[in-house]
Amino acid sequence: VRDAEFQVGLDILAYRDASDQGFKVFHQGNVHDVEAFMPKNYQCGAGLVAYVDQSDVLKVFQNGKVYTALDFAPTSYQVIDSLVVIRDNDHMLLFHDGLTTTVTQYIPEKWTASWGTFAYLDNSNNVVVWQDGRTSVALRGGPFDKLSLERGLLLGTRGSVAQVWWKGKVYSY
Numbered sequence: 001v002r003d004a005e006f007q008v009g010l011d012i013l014a015y016r017d018a019s020d021q022g023f024k025v026f027h028q029g030n031v032h033d034v035e036a037f038m039p040k041n042y043q044c045g046a047g048l049v050a051y052v053d054q055s056d057v058l059k060v061f062q063n064g065k066v067y068t069a070l071d072f073a074p075t076s077y078q079v080i081d082s083l084v085v086i087r088d089n090d091h092m093l094l095f096h097d098g099l100t101t102t103v104t105q106y107i108p109e110k111w112t113a114s115w116g117t118f119a120y121l122d123n124s125n126n127v128v129v130w131q132d133g134r135t136s137v138a139l140r141g142g143p144f145d146k147l148s149l150e151r152g153l154l155l156g157t158r159g160s161v162a163q164v165w166w167k168g169k170v171y172s173y
Contacts, residue, residue, distance in 0.1 A: 009044030010081070014051075014061075025049055025061050034061050045079035050095070052077075060084055060095050069095040080113040094118055094130060103130050112149040119149045127156050129165065138165040 006015035013026040016038050023035040027047070035053060042051035048062040050069065058070040058077060074088040084095035092104045096116060108120035118130040125142030128135050141163075144156040154165035164171045 005038070007042060007044045007049075009049065009079070010046040012044050012047060012049060014042055014044050014049045023051070027064075030064070032061065032064060034066060040073075043077070043079040045084070046082045048079065048082060048084070050077055050079050050084040058086070062098065065098070067095070067098050069100045082116045083113050083118060085111075085113055085118065092120070096133070099133070101130075101133060103135070110144070110147050112147050112154075114149045115151050117149060117152060117154075119147060119154050121147065127154065127165070129154065136168075139163045139170060 004015065006013060011027065015024055017024045021038065022033060023038050025032045025034050037054050039051035039053050042049055048060055050058065050060045052058055052073045056073040057068055058074055060067045060069050069084060069086065074086045076087045078085045082096065086093040086095060087107060090106055091102055092107055093100055093102050103118065104120065111118065111120035116131065119127055119138065121142060121144060122128050126137045127139035127142065127144060127147060129138040138154055139156045142158065144158050146157045148155040156163045162173045
């Protein structure tokens with residue numbers, strides 16, 4: 001008997017089916033037969049599984065469907081909650097709710113993600129927030145020593161100064 005191969009996300013389980021060696025996903029009480037062969041790699045998040053299949057295609061299982069996020073394997077990808085953060089050469093992309101979006105045409109030095117929100121330090125040392133397909137400058141006046149994003153609350157610190165972004169408003173301390 002082989003060891004069971006599986007990964008667990010917030011509310012989802014992806015695994016190798018011992019009976020046919022296929023790739024399956026258990027989500028919301030249902031088992032989905034996703035691929036006939038195990039992917040080269042995969043990661044689980046909140047309601048989704050991202051994986052590179054045997055043809056080097058980046059796919060995402062979400063809401064009972066399989067989406068092609070990229071028709072090739074990216075440099076790297078990381079599942080964070082309901083986002084797939086994709087690094088492809090010098091581009092940063094996001095997969096969210098069935099769509100792949102290019103966020104930057106460079107790899108930000110500092111970035112963070114949580115709860116479907118992505119924040120990064122841009123080339124002007126401002127913190128830009130991507131949420132629901134839209135970007136906006138959240139914090140100005142960087143560079144920031146640290147960026148932290150938890151449950152929609154963004155914290156940027158610079159020395160002893162802290163700026164907090166919450167629901168579009170900035171508070172400085």
